[in-house]
Structures are given as structure tokens and as C-alpha cells.
Amino acid sequence: MATRFRKPLSLARREALAGYAFIVPWLIGFLVFTVGPMLASLYYSFTDFNIIDPPRWVGLDNYIRVFSGIPEYLMTGDPRQLGDPLFWKSLQVTLYFAALALPLNLLFSFILAVLLNQKVPGVNIWRTIFFLPSIIAGVAVALLWVRILNPKIGILNVFLQDVVGIARPPGWLQDPNWAVPALVIMSLWGVGGSMIIYLAGLQGISTELYDAAKVDGANAWHRFWAVTLPMMTPVLFYNLVLGTIGTFQYFTEVYVATSGTGDPQRATLFYNLYLYQNAFRYFDMGYASTMAWILFVIVLTLTALIFRSSDAWVFYEGQLRGK
Amino acid sequence: MRPTSVRVLALSLALGLIVSACGGAPTAAPADTPAPDTPTQAPANTEAPASSGEVAKVVIFVGFGTGTDPDQVAAQEALAQRFNESHTDIQMEFLIVPNEEATERYLAMVAGGNAPQLVGPHGTSTIAKFLDQWEDVTPYIQRDNYDLSDFYGPATTINKYPELDAGLPLGLYPSFIFYNKDAFDAAGLEYPPSDYGDTSWNIEKLREVAIQLTLDENDLTPLDAGFDPATIKQWGYADTWTDMRGQMTMFGAPTQGRPTSDDQKMALATSAEWLFGAQWLHDGIFVDHFIPDSAGQSAIDADTGDPFGGGHVAIWYSHTWYMSEGLNELPFKYNIAPLFFNQKGERISRIHADLFTMPKTAANKDAAWEVMKWLVAPEQIVDVCKIYGCLPARKSSQAAYLAYMQERFPGLDYDVIFTAIDYLDSPHHESWVPEWGKVNDALNNAMSTLYTDATADPAVVLDTANQDLQKILDEYWAGQ
Numbered sequence: 103m104a105t106r107f108r109k110p111l112s113l114a115r116r117e118a119l120a121g122y123a124f125i126v127p128w129l130i131g132f133l134v135f136t137v138g139p140m141l142a143s144l145y146y147s148f149t150d151f152n153i154i155d156p157p158r159w160v161g162l163d164n165y166i167r168v169f170s171g172i173p174e175y176l177m178t179g180d181p182r183q184l185g186d187p188l189f190w191k192s193l194q195v196t197l198y199f200a201a202l203a204l205p206l207n208l209l210f211s212f213i214l215a216v217l218l219n220q221k222v223p224g225v226n227i228w229r230t231i232f233f234l235p236s237i238i239a240g241v242a243v244a245l246l247w248v249r250i251l252n253p254k255i256g257i258l259n260v261f262l263q264d265v266v267g268i269a270r271p272p273g274w275l276q277d278p279n280w281a282v283p284a285l286v287i288m289s290l291w292g293v294g295g296s297m298i299i300y301l302a303g304l305q306g307i308s309t310e311l312y313d314a315a316k317v318d319g320a321n322a323w324h325r326f327w328a329v330t331l332p333m334m335t336p337v338l339f340y341n342l343v344l345g346t347i348g349t350f351q352y353f354t355e356v357y358v359a360t361s362g363t364g365d366p367q368r369a370t371l372f373y374n375l376y377l378y379q380n381a382f383r384y385f386d387m388g389y390a391s392t393m394a395w396i397l398f399v400i401v402l403t404l405t406a407l408i409f410r411s412s413d414a415w416v417f418y419e420g421q422l423r424g425k
Numbered sequence: 426m427r428p429t430s431v432r433v434l435a436l437s438l439a440l441g442l443i444v445s446a447c448g449g450a451p452t453a454a455p456a457d458t459p460a461p462d463t464p465t466q467a468p469a470n471t472e473a474p475a476s477s478g479e480v481a482k483v484v485i486f487v488g489f490g491t492g493t494d495p496d497q498v499a500a501q502e503a504l505a506q507r508f509n510e511s512h513t514d515i516q517m518e519f520l521i522v523p524n525e526e527a528t529e530r531y532l533a534m535v536a537g538g539n540a541p542q543l544v545g546p547h548g549t550s551t552i553a554k555f556l557d558q559w560e561d562v563t564p565y566i567q568r569d570n571y572d573l574s575d576f577y578g579p580a581t582t583i584n585k586y587p588e589l590d591a592g593l594p595l596g597l598y599p600s601f602i603f604y605n606k607d608a609f610d611a612a613g614l615e616y617p618p619s620d621y622g623d624t625s626w627n628i629e630k631l632r633e634v635a636i637q638l639t640l641d642e643n644d645l646t647p648l649d650a651g652f653d654p655a656t657i658k659q660w661g662y663a664d665t666w667t668d669m670r671g672q673m674t675m676f677g678a679p680t681q682g683r684p685t686s687d688d689q690k691m692a693l694a695t696s697a698e699w700l701f702g703a704q705w706l707h708d709g710i711f712v713d714h715f716i717p718d719s720a721g722q723s724a725i726d727a728d729t730g731d732p733f734g735g736g737h738v739a740i741w742y743s744h745t746w747y748m749s750e751g752l753n754e755l756p757f758k759y760n761i762a763p764l765f766f767n768q769k770g771e772r773i774s775r776i777h778a779d780l781f782t783m784p785k786t787a788a789n790k791d792a793a794w795e796v797m798k799w800l801v802a803p804e805q806i807v808d809v810c811k812i813y814g815c816l817p818a819r820k821s822s823q824a825a826y827l828a829y830m831q832e833r834f835p836g837l838d839y840d841v842i843f844t845a846i847d848y849l850d851s852p853h854h855e856s857w858v859p860e861w862g863k864v865n866d867a868l869n870n871a872m873s874t875l876y877t878d879a880t881a882d883p884a885v886v887l888d889t890a891n892q893d894l895q896k897i898l899d900e901y902w903a904g905q
Contacts, residue, residue: 248723252727273877
């Protein structure tokens with residue numbers, strides 16, 4: 103019997119196969135643990151579902167519940183006319199938080215990065231100090247800040263009273279008007295992550311650009327405004343996209359800080375907290391899945407808008423405008 | 426940085442995060458719990474007794490209520506060993522789950538076809554939340570001709586619905602007040618009476634006394650000039666370890682702590698009694714300052730976490746379960762007394778009642794029933810209640826329990842505890858209502874307003890809550 107030899111695979115083909123072999127574990131995990139649950143939740147969003155009883159197909163009922171009553175609400179101003187007033191309340195809380203936290207986080211981390219990019223003694227120690235808080239987990243941070251923000255015995259109000267001289271400092275997490283700003287302050291604790299990315303971006307800016315600017319007579323402010331800022335826009339863009347998504351996923355800190363209630367007076371009823379309540383407190387998994395998919399669309403739309411806007415304000419080294 | 430690579434990186438991360446956010450949505454949830462509507466039947470899955478060599482396993486899911494502290498875990502393991510050594514056909518095992526994970530873990534087990542055989546000990550609220558998920562034990566009681574006469578009457582009725590008897594009574598947690606004798610002595614006040622017939626101990630007297638027991642950082646009371654409510658270090662009274670339904674119970678509305686009509690179709694949160702209660706509460710917080718507001722409560726939580734034991738509250742209204750949590754090694758003298766009479770001259774002293782329940786979908790139900798009976802048998806019930814801090818639901822166990830308590834907390838008026846059972850709330854403040862979670866959250870939102878907003882009008886707050894409740898009820902019944 104004649105022996106048949108298989109033709110050896112080309113190097114490129116072998117490399118490709120090896121590459122696929124390496125990603126197979128991730129791919130399986132992605133399909134089973136991400137795509138699978140996503141598709142399942144899409145199906146559940148069209149059902150009245152509690153895990154104990156089989157899901158019951160209700161078509162668009164869950165979506166109708168979210169969006170019904172809007173004209174009546176606009177005419178009367180009575181939120182009870184809305185199909186689910188708490189859905190809109192939670193969206194409002196999340197948007198309010200995003201409007202405060204997102205720019206402040208971007209700004210604060212950028213300023214820190216600029217400061218820590220200066221040639222000052224012990225700069226590596228300073229960078230470590232400012233980065234360290236960002237590696238502490240969300241629950242621990244929340245517990246720490248609940249104590250710091252305690253209106254009666256928290257260190258922040260002690261400082262405001264005894265050092266700044268404010269007789270009646272805010273009630274922070276106990277005051278519906280200050281609860282979201284308190285969480286915004288809490289969120290600034292984690293700016294170290296963004297700061298490091300900015301720092302890497304700052305150190306990647308070519309010194310030739312600064313030298314050329316100096317030759318042209320630019321002072322420090324001009325160099326920052328005309329060189330540093332434009333060259334940092336790709337990193338700003340990157341942090342903006344991640345920050346937007348992260349803001350809409352805000353959950354752990356508020357869950358810990360309010361024991362999952364959204365108190366005081368539902369001032370901290372974030373979107374994801376309300377989604378969680380529907381799933382695990384009201385046992386309405388179908389509606390919770392609907393909320394998850396609406397969140398998906400909202401975040402996707404915002405991300406797309408940011409991408410679309412980037413042509414107008416993101417600059418890349420060597421890029422010609424309009425190309 | 427190249428534009429394409431930055432965009433690809435950002436887009437990949439963006440999609441990854443979005444996908445994980447939505448893919449990470451909870452995958453398990455229980456149903457809303459409609460009222461049980463199936464008639465009582467014979468035990469549905471009565472299995473044949475285990476044949477020789479076959480051992481039925483009974484897993485007891487602990488986590489919805491008490492039972493997760495390390496010393497309790499050890500005691501439960503010893504209890505299981507005691508059972509297992511005396512039984513060859515059934516083996517008992519406690520599954521301890523942290524309270525904050527209990528709902529998700531329990532639902533995952535049920536969803537996976539691996540429901541525990543027993544769940545508990547837990548109270549009325551857990552039964553109400555999963556009302557249609559529990560096995561009715563009436564057929565088992567009838568089959569075995571099980572004698573319920575030794576149980577306190579209320580223990581057999583609190584967790585009994587027209588179509589569901591959730592389990593055999595294990596323990597009761599009557600409520601009463603704990604008072605700091607040192608604080609009373611310092612204020613020159615007489616102690617609250619222990620006599621349930623003394624009608625002078627009423628809500629107005631409580632207010633009067635509690636104001637005098639309230640002290641700011643300069644030891645001034647709200648009656649003194651210069652009193653600063655922002656620096657209160659000791660409040661006169663608190664009942665803050667319960668929800669809105671619990672706090673409104675004492676005021677004596679026709680449906681007491683339940684905010685709905687008997688047919689569960691009408692919201693009743695604006696009854697005259699609830700209106701009085703909400704106004705009394707709000708005045709107590711922001712006018713008379715003898716009840717801690719939300720900020721005050723957060724300060725207590727951040728300090729010792731224990732309003733009474735930490736010396737922050739002089740009169741503390743709570744249940745017997747507080748005794749195992751907050752009465753250890755206190756630096757002051759204390760005693761207990763009956764709850765005061767309300768504005769209608771009635772005394773309604775809410776109660777909690779714990780038991781073990783059988784999930785409908787559990788396997789080995791006959792074995793679970795045997796374990797349930799064993800746990801509440803006269804030979805064990807006192808030991809079991811020692812673990813969980815409850816008053817045994819059997820009258821015959823009262824003396825043994827009393828001896829144990831007198832040794833542990835000497836010098837208290839124990840008649841106060843046993844007599845409180847006669848003043849319990851019915852309907853129960855944690856009993857089933859449609860959309861239990863939503864109704865409670867709507868009410869607790871109203872309570873949050875009462876505790877945080879000094880300018881709030883309690884009548885408006887309750888009216889808003891009532892409209893929210895009615896909407897919830899209407900939507901529920903429309904879907905039935």
C-alpha cells in the first residue's frame with residue numbers, strides 16, 4: 103500500500119491556525135457567557151418572566167410600558183401619567199450624575215496628569231499617590247466615602263465646619279439635593295486610572311512640536327493651548343467614550359451607599375439600580391431585560407454621537423484637517 | 426497615535442463594555458407573587474418512605490433571616506449532627522448564605538431544579554414575597570393529625586393565608602420598649618410602667634418623657650434655651666429598625682400596618698390613623714427633636730450601629746431579636762416595658778414570627794416535613810430558639826425559655842415579653858399585598874421624605890404615596 107504524504111501547511115497558514123487556537127478559549131467564553139446571555143435577555147425582554155415559572159410571551163408590552171403616557175405627561179405635568187414614572191426618574195438621575203461626573207472626572211484627571219508631567223522632585227511618588235486610590239475596589243470605596251460624607255461625624259463636614267467655617271454644611275447622602283453631588287465627589291476618587299492614560303499621552307507628544315512653538319515665541323499657555331491640548335484630543339476622546347459608558351453603568355457605589363434603596367427620596371435611584379430592583383426585588387426579569395436593552399441602545403447612540411463628533415475636535419499627529 | 430488604531434481601540438472597548446453591561450443583566454429572577462388561588466389538596470408529592478439503605482437529604486437554606494453569624498453557624502452544625510446521629514433515613518444539612526446574597530442564591534437553586542428542602546428561619550415578609558412558591562403544609566398536618574394545641578394561638582395564624590399554611594411555628598418575636606435606666610435617672614424621670622393596664626403610659630406621655638431625655642452636646646434638652654438640634658447626642662425615642670408599614674402599625678388603622686383594603690384593591694395609606702402617625706413622627710423628628718432624623722440615624726450607624734446599646738437612644742422600640750444583637754455588655758442599666766397606648770387608647774404591639782418553609786419544587790418533601798416537625802418538637806424547640814433568639818412558639822416551653830433568658834439577661838421584667846403577644850398586630854405589618862416589593866418601596870420612599878425633609882407636609886407625603894400605591898394595585902389587578 104502506497105504511503106500518502108500530506109502537503110505541509112504554509113507558515114502563514116500555520117500562524118493563522120495557531121492564532122485561532124489561542125483565541126478559541128476567549129471565543130467560547132464570549133459566546134457562552136456574553137453573547138448567550140445577551141440573546142437570552144433580548145428574548146426575555148419580550149416576556150413576562152420569573153425564573154421559577156416559564157417565561158410568557160407578551161410581545162412589546164414591556165417596551166410599551168416604558169414609553170406609554172408621555173403625551174399625557176407632557177400635557178398635565180403629572181409623572182403618574184407615565185407608564186413607569188420610575189424609569190424616567192432613574193434616567194433623569196443617571197443623566198444628572200453623568201452631566202456632573204463626566205466633565206469633572208475628565209477635567210480633574212487631565213489637570214492632575216499635566217501637573218504630574220512636570221519635572222518636579224519625587225514626581226514618581228506623587229504619581230503613585232494619586233494613582234493608588236483608583237485600584238481600590240468599588241465596595242471598599244463606597245464604605246469609606248459613606249463615612250467621610252456622614253453629615254454629622256464625617257471628616258468632610260468636620261473640615262467644612264471647623265476649618266472653612268460653614269455653620270451648616272450639606273447633608274450629602276442624607277439630603278436629596280446633595281446626594282448626587284456627593285456621589286460625584288466620590289467618583290473623583292477613581293480618577294487615577296484616567297490620569298495614567300493622560301500621562302502616557304502627554305509623554306508621547308513630540309518635543310519637536312514644543313521646540314518649534316518656542317521658536318515661534320509661544321509662551322507656556324500658548325504651548326498648552328496650541329500643542330498639548332490638540333495632541334491630547336485622541337486620549338480625551340478615548341477617556342470620554344469610556345467615561346460615558348462607565349457613567350451609565352454606575353451601580354456598585356450607590357447600591358452600597360444606599361443599601362440598594364435609592365434613598366433619600368429616590369434621589370439616587372440610578373438606572374442600573376432600578377434595573378436591579380426590577381430583577382431581584384420586584385422579580386420582573388422581563389422588564390429588567392427590557393431596561394437593559396434600552397440602556398444598550400442609549401449608550402450605543404451616545405457612543406456613536408461621540409464618534410461622529412470626533413471629526414470636529416479630535417486631532418491626530420500628522421493628520422491633515424478635512425482628510 | 427494613528428487615527429485608525431485609536432478608533433479601533435476605542436470602538437472595541439466601547440462595544441466590549443456595552444456588551445458586558447447588557448450581557449451581565451441578571452439572569453435569574455423570581456416571579457411576582459400573586460395571591461395563592463389553588464385549593465388545599467393532599468400532599469402533592471408524597472413519596473414512599475425511604476427504603477432501607479436509602480438516605481433522604483434535607484438541605485436547610487439559611488440566609489433570609491437570622492442564622493448566619495459564626496456562633497449560630499456552629500450551633501446549627503451541632504444541631505444537624507444531633508439530628509443525623511438519631512436518624513438513619515434522613516440526613517439534615519444547613520446551607521448558610523449571607524443575607525445580601527440570599528435572594529439570588531435561592532432563586533438560582535430553584536431555577537436550576539435544585540430547590541432546598543427547607544428554607545428558614547424566616548418571617549412573614551419572606552413568606553409574603555414568595556407567597557405562591559411555598560408548599561401548603563395543611564395536608565401534612567391533617568395526614569399526621571399533628572397537634573397544634575401547644576402553640577401560642579398567634580403563632581399558628583400569622584403566616585397562615587386562606588390557601589396556604591406556610592409551616593409549623595418555630596418562634597415569636599414580640600415587641601416592647603427597651604429603656605436606659607441611667608438616662609431616666611439622670612433626667613429625674615420615673616421609669617415606664619411594666620403594668621399593661623396602666624393607661625397613663627400613652628403616646629403623649631412618651632412624647633413628654635422622650636423630649637426630656639433628648640440631649641445635645643451641651644446636655645441641653647429641647648425644652649432648654651440654646652438647645653442645638655444639630656448636635657444631639659442622645660435622642661429620646663426611636664423605632665427605626667423597621668419600615669413604614671412597621672412604624673405605622675401602632676397607630677391603630679383598621680388594617681393596621683397593611684396599606685390596602687381587605688380585597689387588596691384599594692390603597693389605604695391616607696387613613697386617619699396613618700395621617701396621625703406620619704404627623705406625629707415628623708413632629709417628633711423636626712419639631713420636638715426626640716426622634717433621630719436621617720442624618721442622625723446615619724451618624725448612629727457610622728458610630729456603633731446600635732441606637733440603644735450605643736447609648737444614642739434612651740427609649741428603643743424593638744423586638745426580642747434585638748436582645749441577641751444589642752444587649753451584650755452594655756455600659757448602662759436598662760429594662761424593658763410595654764409599648765405605650767396610642768392616640769386611640771389602644772395598644773398594638775407588632776410581632777414577628779419565624780418558621781421553616783418548604784419550597785413547592787423541592788424534592789424529598791416527606792423527609793423535609795419530618796425535619797420540620799423535629800425542629801419544632803418540644804425536645805428541640807428551646808435549643809433551636811436559643812440559636813435564633815426567638816421565643817419558642819410552644820407554650821409548654823415557656824418556663825425553659827424563661828430560665829434561659831433570666832440567666833442571660835438577669836433582672837428584666839419578662840412578663841412584658843410574654844404579655845406583648847396578646848397585643849399583636851393583625852393584619853400583620855409584613856403580610857402579603859400585591860406587588861409586595863413595589864408597595865413597600867413606595868411607602869418607604871414616603872418614610873424617607875418624612876425623615877429627611879423638615880418642610881414636608883405629612884398629609885401630602887401620604888397622599889402621594891397613596892396615589893402611587895393605587896397605581897401599583899390597579900396595574901396588578903389589570904394584569905390578572
